[in-house]
Amino acid sequence: MDISLQNVEYRYQVNTPFERLAIKDVSIDIPSGTFLAIIGHTGSGKSTVLQHLNALLKPTEGNVVIGDRMITSEKKQKNLKEIRQRVGIVFQFPEHQLFEETVEKDICFGPMNFGVTEEAAKKRARAAIGQVGLPEEILSKSPFDLSGGQMRRVAIAGVLAMEPDVIVLDEPTAGLDPRGRKEIMDMFFSLHETRGLSTVLVTHSMEDASRYADQIVIMHNGEVYEKGTPKEIFSSPEGLLKLGLDVPEVVRFQLKMEKSLNIRFSKTCLTMEELTEEIAAAMKRGAPK
Amino acid sequence: MNEPLVELKNVSFKYDAEAGYALHKVSFTIFKGEWLAIVGHNGSGKSTLAKLLNGLHFPLEGCITVGGIQLSEDTVWETRKKIGMVFQNPDNQFVGTTVRDDVAFGLENHGIERDDMVQRVTHSLEKVKMAQFLNQEPHHLSGGQKQRVAIAGVIALRPDIIILDESTSMLDPRGREEVLETVRELKQDYNMTVISITHDLEEAAKADRIVVMNKGQLYREGTPEEIFQMDEELVNLGLDIPFPVKLSKMLREKGLPLSRHYLSEEELVEELWTSHSKM
């Protein structure tokens, strides 16, 4: 399912003394099957963009096209459930949304809200719990008896069980340890690959953005500052650095090396393999005479 | 730097009698003026360790001494004066309704005279660069700013030791940098001892010493150089290896003559530069 934001503007609390412009003139295309990363500082408007992707927010200007539905400021929207089912959002710290007595019930909650029968929902729950790397025994436990990392996975399973076409992730690995982070991100990436999902990742991590995304959007002060492929974005990292954003370690190292040795690598490296390759080659060539 | 400040001897702890050991026979020493990083994956016992150091729990077996005083229910208020803690969640440690009330909270608890209190509040907020937010309410602050206020609350009490209990794990990269930078400056100015409990290996690489925890036990302790020699072993413990170390290893495998693992990018670039110009 394609999603497209066209010149979207959003203001919080319109017509009150507290009115605040959150994003303006934001245009982003997310064709089916894309892995898009949205990066930017806290307060850059990332979260506001994210909430437009399944019509949690209605733009105050511009259009949001989600599949064959068009969300605009004027129309009172009816029947948004279909959109919500097809676009699943994993919010930051999703474990805060758990509430049922058992893990199974909690995972079934989403699908059953969208009209899936209990039996089918339970089947989905079993599948989803496996996908997030937890054993089936956990289904009968109370979500509140689990460790923080397990709760996170259960909450993610609850969104996966909705079987969305598009999955939106808001900092899904915040607060996890390095192993947990890698496992969760690898899981989302393999889902993306095998199911042909569209994935939108809102993140601070340039490493994740460069490793997984095909498209990157950089948000700044409520506007789209730059968009492109990781290669495009990171081969001219000056913009990023000016905004005080990080660049991936590999890119940063390449920059440092080029500067200090006064050489140019043949391309912008995005992986450590590429980087070692390039360094080895440069070393073999030796110092410019 | 060799004066012992905190000593743990065979410390064991369980949260309840039936459960397994959250900590098992942990012994190590923390020296005055050092930055010690305690690393381990979630559930390795590192946060339990922090709670024990601050006397929020007491060891089941073994003992902890802080500045020569053995920690017990009778001495806990004495030792708490020496140790300040900054916790993980910025919201759940902000007690005051405004920034300055929050900094004053600890001072009020310790019965500091009001005139002295006013001075200390202003001074410590200046130290963490939050002086212009004196009357701000917490929900208008970013996570990093709230953590800096928490740090101001700690230093206003002039402790010898500051414990960062995963204080940066809920922050964005900018907030994390703000907080660490603040602590680095304070450590220098006051010669404070910093104990940082973290799973951020980049941060640990900048520490003087690292203690690696695993399954409630002390797995290894040493300088960052020594610890990062462990390589894949760290990954197996659920941790990571800092980028420069990973890169030096990969370059060595490519046949480049690097003499050791480098902990900072600068060192590695320097080394590459030297060998590059020799070729």
Add this chain to the structure above:
Amino acid sequence: MMDKMIFGRYVPAESVIHRMDPRSKLVLIFLFVCIVFLANNMLTYGLLTVYTFFMIALSKVPVRFIYTGLKPVLLLVIFTLFLHLFLTKEGEELFRFGWITIYEEGLRQGIFISLRFFLLILMTSILTLTTTPIEITDGLESLLDPLNKIKFPVHELALMMSISLRFIPTLMQETDKIMKAQTARGVDFTSGPIKERIKAIIPLLIPLFVSSFKRAEELAVAMEARGYRGGEGRTKYRQLSWGLKDTAMLAMLAAVTLVLILLRT
């Protein structure tokens, strides 16, 4: 939604009322509540009304602000008026329309009682509009101090109040977050039959409770780590200072009271 509520909201401004000691404001309100009942004729009610509007003028809070905030309460005042108008059957008959008969006494009581109600609301809103909740807490703590002698936990009560005040915005943000997360999972909070909507509250309330308990627990640990061990031996950072204006304001109220007593019948 909550942003439109003005009642009970602090409006910063530079005025005598704002600068008054919260204790004198609290005492003033308390006394006002008592003396309102002294009024029993046109003159006395007139005096109270003048006094109240004088206080509003002193507070420099825009009248528009007070008006929008009081709109919902105004309905209640009008309801009180009608209640007396229709139900009191004393004095001369003034007016008859179908089954409704209005008597002189009914009109009198209706006007007086609703006016009394209205003035009370106005005065208390002046308090909340010009005093931050934390100042009110401080004022209460100080005024209730004598109760410590009978082992009433004044300090604990004040601390509880100030912590609740501090966490209200945090919990509002949290509520919003959880609502959005559950909406994304197919919950409909805003439309549908009442029964469904009540059911929709559960996925909101339980996470909110769970997180509040967790917050409370962590907060308790943090407070202990920062040396909190009850009210004893604690010094206070916030200071209240009783000034000339506070005495003057109370003196003015005393004068009003005196005149009230002289004028009432």
